[in-house]
Amino acid sequence: xxxxxxxxxxxxxxxxxxxxxxxxxxxxxxxxxxxxxxxxxxxxxxxxxxxxxxxxxxxxxxxxxxxxxxxxxxxxxxxxxxxxxxxxxxxxxxxxxxxxxxxxxxxxxxxxxxxxxxxxxxxxxxxxxxxxxxxxxxxxxxxxxxxxxxxxxxxxxxxxxxxxxxxxxxxxxxxxxxxxxxxxxxxxxxxxxxxxxxxxxxxxxxxxxxxxxxxxxxxxxxxxxxxxxxxxxxxxxxxxxxxxxxxxxxxxxxxxxxxxxxxxxxxxxxxxxxxxxxxxxxxxxxxxxxxxxxxxxxxxxxxxxxxxxxxxxxxxxxxxxxxxxxxxxxxxxxxxxxxxxxxxxxxxxxxxxxxxxxxxxxxxxxxxxxxxxxxxxxxxxxxxxxxxxxxxxxxxxxxxxxxxxxxxxxxxxxxxxxxxxxxxxxxxxxxxxxx
Numbered sequence: 299x300x301x302x303x304x305x306x307x308x309x310x311x312x313x314x315x316x317x318x319x320x321x322x323x324x325x326x327x328x329x330x331x332x333x334x335x336x337x338x339x340x341x342x343x344x345x346x347x348x349x350x351x352x353x354x355x356x357x358x359x360x361x362x363x364x365x366x367x368x369x370x371x372x373x374x375x376x377x378x379x380x381x382x383x384x385x386x387x388x389x390x391x392x393x394x395x396x397x398x399x400x401x402x403x404x405x406x407x408x409x410x411x412x413x414x415x416x417x418x419x420x421x422x423x424x425x426x427x428x429x430x431x432x433x434x435x436x437x438x439x440x441x442x443x444x445x446x447x448x449x450x451x452x453x454x455x456x457x458x459x460x461x462x463x464x465x466x467x468x469x470x471x472x473x474x475x476x477x478x479x480x481x482x483x484x485x486x487x488x489x490x491x492x493x494x495x496x497x498x499x500x501x502x503x504x505x506x507x508x509x510x511x512x513x514x515x516x517x518x519x520x521x522x523x524x525x526x527x528x529x530x531x532x533x534x535x536x537x538x539x540x541x542x543x544x545x546x547x548x549x550x551x552x553x554x555x556x557x558x559x560x561x562x563x564x565x566x567x568x569x570x571x572x573x574x575x576x577x578x579x580x581x582x583x584x585x586x587x588x589x590x591x592x593x594x595x596x597x598x599x600x601x602x603x604x605x606x607x608x609x610x611x612x613x614x615x616x617x618x619x620x621x622x623x624x625x626x627x628x629x630x631x632x633x634x635x636x637x638x639x640x641x642x643x644x645x646x647x648x649x650x651x652x653x654x655x656x657x658x659x660x661x662x663x664x665x666x667x668x669x670x671x672x673x674x675x676x677x678x679x680x681x682x683x684x685x686x687x688x689x690x691x692x693x694x695x696x697x698x699x700x701x702x703x704x705x706x707x708x709x710x711x712x713x714x715x716x717x718x719x720x721x722x723x724x725x726x727x728x729x730x731x732x733x
Contacts, residue, residue: 357503369404374616378410406448448482454489487519544593590617607639
């Protein structure tokens with residue numbers, strides 16, 4: 299009996315210690331404030347739940363991205379050729395064109411916004427030639443338009459373009475971003491040497507928490523260390539592949555460091571079965587949108603956008619909105635398609651049919667609805683058909699069918715679909731249960 303009593307006491311003590319360890323909040327006072335995120339659900343630094351129900355340390359403000367973030371990033375079109383006037387003009391257009399109303403609110407400066415060296419105090423400095431008013435003033439300008447301010451740095455000693463990285467400066471950099479009013483930080487993975495990705499991003503997540511300002515962390519380590527397996531308590535989103543380019547396919551199957559067509563990246567999501575890792579406030583990121591860039595046809599842009607919505611991907615535009623044509627604006631502001639991406643259930647879609655020339659992907663939505671996307675993967679326009687009974691997840695039930703690009707009702711799943719789909723184009727449907 300005495301031995302059993304001792305073992306019982308030891309067991310209770312161990313359990314209490316484990317619970318205390320799991321509930322410990324990083325970031326000191328900032329981690330205890332409980333500053334709410336979007337929807338009032340955010341609590342920084344609290345315990346999460348691990349794969350087996352164990353307490354799990356949280357290194358991010360929770361609740362900031364209950365649906366995938368939407369916005370615009372400088373890199374895909376402008377690279378290092380960015381400046382204050384470009385950012386302001388772009389922000390103005392996004393605010394006035396209907397893009398902001400559709401949900402695109404983050405204006406994110408990517409690499410090359412800073413000087414080549416830190417100052418004498420070790421601080422990052424905005425390039426005075428590119429940004430003469432400074433980052434605080436630019437952030438205020440963006441906020442005054444009802445938008446949010448995003449910025450870039452890198453987990454290594456240098457950014458991918460050779461500017462000062464954040465390694466060893468995580469906490470001072472985070473404080474600087476907070477003082478500028480930053481809402482979103484993209485954190486890259488160049489020049490990191492032998493650094494451990496999980497621990498490196500934890501450190502920066504804790505640094506953001508310690509500022510007391512809610513900021514989304516966008517991890518950009520290209521899927522090298524399978525971030526989907528560890529990043530949920532650290533970041534709101536994480537890249538799953540190398541960089542996208544404005545091509546349908548370049549033959550990489552999504553495994554290239556650069557120059558991956560959007561279809562290559564799409565294939566990689568299916569191969570890795572990444573849908574099991576995504577959900578509210580923790581999203582797989584297959585990289586930014588190339589919609590509207592010169593390497594894609596309008597049909598390829600429409601299909602690209604459709605699949606990023608099926609994937610519950612962050613929707614970060616990457617084109618020059620100053621040169622945007624109406625057909626591209628119409629794609630990006632189709633609210634019925636965006637609703638598939640922003641559905642509150644937070645499910646990532648997955649491929650259910652993969653045939654020569656034809657693919658079908660589905661995404662579970664709230665209220666018993668489903669999104670279904672059929673792709674013409676061939677090099678020519680084609681008459682295509684879809685038997686709803688091919689999709690086992692529908693369970694043989696009858697649904698109303700809405701064509702989201704044609705913006706009209708199709709009838710019900712009692713009638714199979716057939717129609718002409720252009721090369722590299724899609725048919726996208728929303729299915730709602732028939733009561």
